[in-house]
Amino acid sequence: MDEAMWALGRGTGVVGLVLFTAAIVLGIVVRSGRPAAGLPRFGVARLHRDVALLATAFIGVHMVSLLFDSYAQLTVVDLVVPFLADYEPVWLGIGTLAVDIVIAVVATALLRHRVGVKAFRFVHWGTYLLWPFAVAHAIGAGSDAGEAWFLALVGVCVLAVAASVAWRLSRRFSRPSLAGRGVRPVALIPQEASS
Template sequence: MIAAILELPLWQAMRTMGMISFLAITAGVCLGIIYSMPVWSGAVKKKLYKIHSTLTIGGAAIGMLHGMISVIDTYTPFTWSEVLIPFTADYHPVLSGLGTLSGYLLLIVILTTDLRGKLGRKLWMTLHLLAYPAFIMSLVHGFFLGTDSSNPYIQWIYAVALSAVLLTTLVRATIRSLAAGKNEPPRAAVRKEGRAG
């Protein structure tokens, strides 16, 4: 049984899981950004949140499996400590460590979401923003460590993923800025109140 498992194309399976994990995390991050835009009805927000949550948790779970398979891979085997402790791997320690660190950050984001009410909005939001560095670390890990990153299609996937996160972030910032501008009192009214005080 063990011999049969070791004869499987584990490196290819590990790379495929890594790419699926990255795509799910990218989609989860983008949906999380889109979900927070103040333009959706309650029903739409509920659906967006469910899909966002499913993709993020699923992507993180597949990413963890991707790391665990590296322990039994015969091409470049990792030890459990190399998988679990960032930057300790013999094989590309920095790039491997970024993958591990990305997984830990995603776990923090996922686990603290259930504690949102107890943590308070400000702390929860600060922890939730760790999704951004987790995404960047997973992108760098996958692109520079991936054996198929010279493939133009794979390069396009990474480029589109990065563009999608940047674009949705920019759109959200613009919408929030416009909404904040509408809520500000006119400057003349502010000046009059200041003089009266």
């Protein structure tokens, strides 16, 4: 049973990192207002949301499986309060910080009509912290941290996010002009009608 929980925790952690990488890249594409990979803008937004939710589900399974790993000996508190774990407290604490940010992002996404678009976007900026915390956690606490395949995978993830962030910060990122093309901008975050 321990081996199965360890393998499940290990696998879901790696898949979660890859999915969070994809969610970050897709989030940047969504913010650009451009279609991508043959998908219209709303399709990219939907894909971003679904990939982020799938990543969150994988990380949830990762955490729960580690509760049953007798080697790590984690408690529920260790999963939400950083730096308390007996096993690898710094690296697990960094992973816990990433999870805490995930919880905040998911909560504000679900409550965006109540908290407003500005609060939603402010909290969403936390993903730029979440992702490097997740990478640091994977390298510091991951069972495969010394393996060539894992380091190559992390390298690809880092390059993808670095290229996306560089594009996001560049002048080429500005939203394409829709004026004059007969296209009305589509709100990516629906707003409640004012009374």
